Amino acid sequence: xxxxxxxxxxxxxxxxxxxFWVVIQVMDKTGHLTSLFKGLLVPLCMYAxxxxxxNLTVGILGELSLGHAGFMCLGAFSGAFLxxxxxxxxxxxGLRFFMALILGAVVAGVFGLLIGIPVLRLKGxxxxxxxxxxxxxxxxxxxxxxxxxxAAGFHFSMKDTTSLGMDKETGVVLIKGAQGITGxxxxxxxxxxxxxxxxxxFIVLNLIHSRTGRAIMSIRDNRIAAExxxxxxxxxxxxxxxxxxxxxxxxxxxxxHSLSTLQASSNNFGYNKSILILVFVVxxxxxxxxxxxxxxxxxxxxxELLRGLNDYRMLIYAIVxxxxxxxxxxxxxxxLRSVVMSRLRGGAxxxxx
Amino acid sequence: MAxxxxxxxxxxxxxxxxxxxxxxxxxxxAAAGQTAGxxxxxxxxxxxxxxxxxxxxxxxxxxxxxxVVEKGQLYGxxxxxxxxxxxxxxxxxxxxxxxxxxxxxxxxxxxxRKTIEINQEGIARTFQNIRLFKExxxxxxxxxxxxxxxxxxxxxxxxxxxxxYRVEKEMNERAMELLSVFDLDKECDYKASNLPYGKQRKxxxxxxxxxxxxxxxxxxxxxxxxxxxxxxxxxxxxxVREKFNMTILLIExxxxxxxxxxxxxxxxxxGQVLAQGETSKVLNDRRVITAYLGE
Numbered sequence: 177x178x179x180x181x182x183x184x185x186x187x188x189x190x191x192x193x194x195x196f197w198v199v200i201q202v203m204d205k206t207g208h209l210t211s212l213f214k215g216l217l218v219p220l221c222m223y224a225x226x227x228x229x230x231n232l233t234v235g236i237l238g239e240l241s242l243g244h245a246g247f248m249c250l251g252a253f254s255g256a257f258l259x260x261x262x263x264x265x266x267x268x269x270g271l272r273f274f275m276a277l278i279l280g281a282v283v284a285g286v287f288g289l290l291i292g293i294p295v296l297r298l299k300g301x302x303x304x305x306x307x308x309x310x311x312x313x314x315x316x317x318x319x320x321x322x323x324x325x326x327a328a329g330f331h332f333s334m335k336d337t338t339s340l341g342m343d344k345e346t347g348v349v350l351i352k353g354a355q356g357i358t359g360x361x362x363x364x365x366x367x368x369x370x371x372x373x374x375x376x377x378f379i380v381l382n383l384i385h386s387r388t389g390r391a392i393m394s395i396r397d398n399r400i401a402a403e404x405x406x407x408x409x410x411x412x413x414x415x416x417x418x419x420x421x422x423x424x425x426x427x428x429x430x431x432x433h434s435l436s437t438l439q440a441s442s443n444n445f446g447y448n449k450s451i452l453i454l455v456f457v458v459x460x461x462x463x464x465x466x467x468x469x470x471x472x473x474x475x476x477x478x479x480e481l482l483r484g485l486n487d488y489r490m491l492i493y494a495i496v497x498x499x500x501x502x503x504x505x506x507x508x509x510x511x512l513r514s515v516v517m518s519r520l521r522g523g524a525x526x527x528x529x
Numbered sequence: 530m531a532x533x534x535x536x537x538x539x540x541x542x543x544x545x546x547x548x549x550x551x552x553x554x555x556x557x558x559a560a561a562g563q564t565a566g567x568x569x570x571x572x573x574x575x576x577x578x579x580x581x582x583x584x585x586x587x588x589x590x591x592x593x594x595x596x597v598v599e600k601g602q603l604y605g606x607x608x609x610x611x612x613x614x615x616x617x618x619x620x621x622x623x624x625x626x627x628x629x630x631x632x633x634x635x636x637x638x639x640x641x642r643k644t645i646e647i648n649q650e651g652i653a654r655t656f657q658n659i660r661l662f663k664e665x666x667x668x669x670x671x672x673x674x675x676x677x678x679x680x681x682x683x684x685x686x687x688x689x690x691x692x693x694y695r696v697e698k699e700m701n702e703r704a705m706e707l708l709s710v711f712d713l714d715k716e717c718d719y720k721a722s723n724l725p726y727g728k729q730r731k732x733x734x735x736x737x738x739x740x741x742x743x744x745x746x747x748x749x750x751x752x753x754x755x756x757x758x759x760x761x762x763x764x765x766x767x768x769v770r771e772k773f774n775m776t777i778l779l780i781e782x783x784x785x786x787x788x789x790x791x792x793x794x795x796x797x798x799x800g801q802v803l804a805q806g807e808t809s810k811v812l813n814d815r816r817v818i819t820a821y822l823g824e
Contacts, residue, residue, distance in 0.1 A: 379687055386686030386693065387676060387700075390665065394673040397662035404622060404656075405740050406648035406677045415683065463664075 186381050189466040190374065196473075197370045216480050218434040221369025222427045223476045225376045227456035227468035229423035232380050234454065235463035236389065237416040238396030239296065240304040244424050245449035246311030249440055250287055251280030251425025252432040253318050256357045259433070260350055261325070273363040277372070277429045284425020287314070288418035296413045308447050318440040323351040356439035357432070364433040372430060373469070376423050380465060383419065392416045459500045471500065573636030575600045575744050575776040581620055581630030590616045592800040594630070596778075598744070598793075603770055604778045605791030605808065609820055612797040614780045615657060618746050622654050623647040635743060649677060651743035655733040657752060657780075663722035667713055670721050670732055671704040674739025679703070707735045710772065711765065727758040731765060738773060745769070747779035751786050759783055763790050788812060796820065 200217065203209050226244060233241045255276035259269075266272050295306050322333040324340040326347035331340040337349055351357055383389050391412045394402040403409055432438045442448070456475060460467030478496060482489040503509050576598040583591050591613045598604045606614050619625045621632060623644040632640045639650050662670050679700045681692045708714040711731040716724060721732060730750055737745055750766065751759045763786055769775055781787050787794065787808070794811040796803040798820045804811045811817060 382687045382689060383683070386683070387672075387679075387681060387696070388683040388686055390669055390673050391676055393665055393669075394662045397664050398660045400624075401656065401660035401662065401736075402673070403644045404648060404654055404660075405674050405736060406645045407673065408645055 182385055185466075186385075189377060189381070189469070192466065193370060193373055193377065193469065197367070200366060212480060212483070213477075216477055217366040218364050218369050218430065220473050220476050221366065221373050222431050222434075223453070223456065223472040224373050224469045225369075225427040225430070226424055226453045227460065227472040228373075228376050228380055228465050229420045229427070230453050231457045231460070231463065231465060231468045232383070232416055232423075233420040234457050235461075236384055236396065237392055237413060237420075239413070239417070240300060240454075241307040241417070241420075242304045242447060242450045242454065243291070243307035243309075243311030243314075244420075244453050245445045245447065246307075246314035247284040247288055247421040247424040248428035248431065248449070249311075249315050249318060249445035251284040251428030252438060252445075253351070253357065253428075253440065254283040254425075255280035255429030256360045256432040256438050257323070257350060259360055259363075260357060269361045269363050273361075273368075273429075273433055276433070277426055280429035280432075281422040281426040284428065285418045285422030288421025289414055292414045292417040292421075296410070296417060308450065311445075311447060311450055315440050315442070315445045318351075319354050321351055322349065322353050324349040354439065354441075356437060358437045360432055360436065360438060362434060362436060364430050369430055372426060376426070377465060377469075379419070379423065388412065388415065455497075459497070459504065461504050467504065474500075572600070573633065574598060575602075575635060576621075576778065577633040577636075578621070579631045579633075581617070581632065582628050583616065583620060583625055584628060589800050591620065591627075591797075594797070594800075594802060596795050596802075596805075598776055598778055600776055601770070601774060602776055603766070603790055603792050604776075605787045605794045606778060606780045606797065607782070607784075607787055607794060608797035608803070611799075613800040614797055615748060616800075617797070618654060618748055618780065621647075621746065622652055648740055648742075651741075652746065653737035653740045653742035653744075654746035655730070655737055655748055655750065657748045659726075659729050659733055661721040661729055661733060661736075663720070665721055666717065667708065667719050667721055667724065667732055668701070668704055668717040670736050671707055671739045672700050674736040675700050675703060678739075678741055704739065707739055710768075711735045727754060727761070730754070730762065734765070734769065738769065738775075743776065745775050745777045747777060747781075749780050749782065751781060751783045759786055762786070766790055784812070 200209070204214075226248060230241065230244045233239055233244075258276045258279045259272045262272050262275070266275070291307075291310050295303060295310065298306055320334050322335070322337055322340055324331045324333075324337070324342045324347055326343040326345075328343065331342050331347075333339045337352065340347070340349070342349075384393070391402070391407050392415070394407055395409055395412055399409060438444075453472075456472040457468055459475070460469070460471035474496070475493075479489060479493055482492055485492065503513075574597045576596065578594060578596045581591055581594040582589065594613075594617060596604070596606075606617065608614050616625065620627050623639075623642050623646070626641050630640065631638060634647075634650055634652060637650065639647055639652075642650070662673060665673070679696050681690075681696045685692050705714055705717065708717055711728075711734065713724075713728060713732060713735065716728065721729065724732060734745075734747070734750070747766070751762055754762060766777065766779070767790055770777055779791070781791075791808050793806065794808050795805045796811060796814075796817050803820055804814045804817050
């Protein structure tokens with residue numbers, strides 16, 4: 177019985193994403209989409225992916241991480257770097273984008289593993305502070321990184337472009353420190369974004385409802401008991417953390433290919449971004465993937481859609497935040513929801529009868 | 530093998546044949562070993578602890594602890610509050626590393642190993658304050674216990690390969706079997722934290738048994754139970770011993786339960802063994818009574 181319930185719940189989540197895609201496609205064809213909203217579509221998908229992946233760490237593993245933007249940054253830069261590197265070798269933009277997605281996920285995942293080894297020994301607030309610091313370190317390191325390529329190969333520097341010491345004729349600077357990466361093809365489309373979101377959901381939902389997911393959740397619920405029945409705590413903590421990081425890296429690659437200029441600025445990858453993603457997760461409900469997607473999409477779209485209201489914009493944003501929190505967490509609201517749902521279901525059954 | 534059987538005395542041959550009928554060759558060998566053990570008593574006991582000690586700062590929490598638990602025995606560990614009973618459990622399960630002493634499980638030295646390794650060697654436990662996976666369902670709690678016995682890789686799980694469905698089905702069947710032993714099968718979809726107290730205790734035992742241990746450690750299984758629940762628990766513990774042929778070491782304060790089901794007792798006081806032996810003798814020992822009630 178539980179198994180069927182899980183299947184239905186998962187199907188609803190996938191269905192919701194597909195429905196969203198269909199609605200947007202129809203609106204686009206019939207010309208109901210403003211250019212403002214069109215520009216929002218890829219970020220919507222990106223934030224949804226980030227929220228779902230962070231929910232794996234925060235909601236399922238039960239560890240508070242504030243370094244998610246750092247992993248996204250790693251993915252974005254390694255992906256964009258690959259796309260620009262292979263410009264001549266692989267002419268197809270689509271193929272390069274695909275390879276970049278894989279590389280971005282792998283790089284972020286590996287760094288997630290490396291950072292996770294020391295960091296996951298900590299708990300609660302301490303873990304949050306250290307992951308926040310690691311996110312900032314990643315961002316700041318990329319901010320001063322210069323990479324160029326000439327006939328002799330790659331050149332790295334932490335100072336400036338001239339210190340790369342490249343051959344003047346053939347040298348091309350690929351990463352220009354604070355100026356970041358320019359000229360990445362804008363290959364990210366809404367459809368690709370939705371596909372990646374579905375892939376993320378597929379990985380995360382299937383992971384949760386498997387042997388591995390149960391082990392991860394058992395660590396969250398009671399570490400000592402999990403250890404006493406032979407669950408390898410370190411292994412499953414690292415696994416959840418690095419899968420979460422890899423998916424964030426993938427979202428970063430998507431982001432990088434929706435911009436012509438990618439910079440590791442505080443605005444793009446700062447700790448505020450990490451906290452914003454955490455807000456989506458908390459509002460959507462810990463461990464609730466569908467909630468994460470809805471919260472991420474609503475709260476990303478809202479400030480932009482309300483732009484016309486000027487000063488009242490942030491006021492309404494704040495009210496929506498409060499209402500969502502109450503709707504999701506207040507015991508009375510949950511009770512009301514279940515009553516309404518059972519009535520709706522009861523009504524539907526009567527109609528059938 | 531057949532030749533050996535015919536040479537045996539009537540009683541042990543009957544035991545071997547009975548085991549043969551119910552299970553495969555594995556069990557036959559085990560039964561043969563057991564009968565040989567009772568005849569010559571040279572088989573290693575399930576648990577043998579020698580001179581176990583640990584101090585925290587200046588406090589000797591456990592000092593020169595010895596115990597021998599034979600296969601299939603129901604063994605009690607009692608003592609006043611703060612005597613070091615739970616510390617002994619934590620030493621046995623590798624939560625603490627002992628300062629001195631040796632722990633042998635089926636003759637194999639497991640001293641100083643990690644908790645998860647010790648569980649894989651065959652010691653499972655429950656806790657004084659219930660430690661269930663609260664947000665998981667009752668069924669999933671037991672399935673986590675089956676984790677190391679029914680395996681498929683993470684990738685197989687994510688991609689939902691056939692091995693996933695096959696192993697999950699095995700796990701569900703095995704878990705439901707265990708739950709029905711404890712009369713929890715109807716509640717398999719409940720969240721663990723929504724179970725009544727007595728059933729949470731039972732679920733904890735079911736989860737420990739799911740790891741297929743040789744030795745089960747129960748830390749105050751009757752704590753917080755009313756007399757009816759305690760009586761039911763006694764039946765359950767007896768039943769577990771019979772059904773799974775389990776060796777059980779338990780800590781308990783409820784003397785009714787201890788006197789009712791334990792065959793042998795060890796009494797701890799201030800970290801040291803005060804008395805050891807058959808239950809009725811130990812409970813009438815003057816030193817034990819003094820330790821509990823004072824002069």
